[in-house]
Amino acid sequence: MNYSNTDIKPKKVMYVNFEPIKPNEFGGKHLAVILKNNGDKTAIVVPLTSIGPRDNKIQISLPTHIPGFPVLLKVENTYATLDNIRTVQFQGKNPGDGRFTDVMSDVWKPLYIEISDNDFNRIVDGCMTHLEQNVKENFRLKTHLDRVQIILSERVINIAYSIKKASEDTDIKEMQNEIRNYIHMTIDYKPYLKKIDFENSIDTIINDAVNQNIVQMVDEPDEIESIEVDA
Numbered sequence: 001m002n003y004s005n006t007d008i009k010p011k012k013v014m015y016v017n018f019e020p021i022k023p024n025e026f027g028g029k030h031l032a033v034i035l036k037n038n039g040d041k042t043a044i045v046v047p048l049t050s051i052g053p054r055d056n057k058i059q060i061s062l063p064t065h066i067p068g069f070p071v072l073l074k075v076e077n078t079y080a081t082l083d084n085i086r087t088v089q090f091q092g093k094n095p096g097d098g099r100f101t102d103v104m105s106d107v108w109k110p111l112y113i114e115i116s117d118n119d120f121n122r123i124v125d126g127c128m129t130h131l132e133q134n135v136k137e138n139f140r141l142k143t144h145l146d147r148v149q150i151i152l153s154e155r156v157i158n159i160a161y162s163i164k165k166a167s168e169d170t171d172i173k174e175m176q177n178e179i180r181n182y183i184h185m186t187i188d189y190k191p192y193l194k195k196i197d198f199e200n201s202i203d204t205i206i207n208d209a210v211n212q213n214i215v216q217m218v219d220e221p222d223e224i225e226s227i228e229v230d231a
Contacts, residue, residue, distance in 0.1 A: 012122045080126070
């Protein structure tokens with residue numbers, strides 16, 4: 001069955017037909033969690049199963065009262081299989097080209113399930129950890145530190161946009177303080193500024209936020225108790 005680009009969203013659970021396969025590959029029609037819509041009529045998914053637990057699986061919670069939910073998973077635990085990540089097509093030239101479906105059998109059983117943010121984050125983190133097992137420690141450390149730099153830089157830029165969009169009666173001091181704290185963590189956000197960010201004066205907003213806090217610190221020094229000195 002074909003689906004539109006807007007139907008395929010992260011955290012959503014849908015039936016996926018993993019056939020045809022080669023021997024020893026994960027096959028059949030299974031529930032799967034959508035991890036990412038690639039934007040090219042394909043999506044990255046991780047299959048779900050009732051068989052577990054193992055080192056390559058993470059137990060998650062699903063709302064079993066949903067119509068069309070497999071009977072087996074109503075009485076068994078549900079696990080995400082971290083070593084069976086697949087890129088599958090959800091739209092093609094013909095109606096049957098997509099691997100996604102809302103039905104388990106010929107009987108119409110619509111399925112509308114979305115996992116929690118916590119379970120989704122655990123699955124993504126678990127997949128990354130599972131894939132990193134054979135990566136050298138130094139490289140893993142560098143990669144994660146670089147990723148932290150990117151994430152915190154994105155956070156600083158997003159806060160600056162929030163300041164830009166804030167109304168005149170909004171107190172922006174807390175947002176300015178958050179920017180200053182990140183900058184003091186030696187976060188170099190400048191390499192991650194895009195042309196549109198400069199056009200929106202995001203660099204200026206960040207600098208003003210940092211300078212504003214510095215001014216506040218100078219204008220409001222800590223009180224110092226006077227000490228009398230004997231002549």
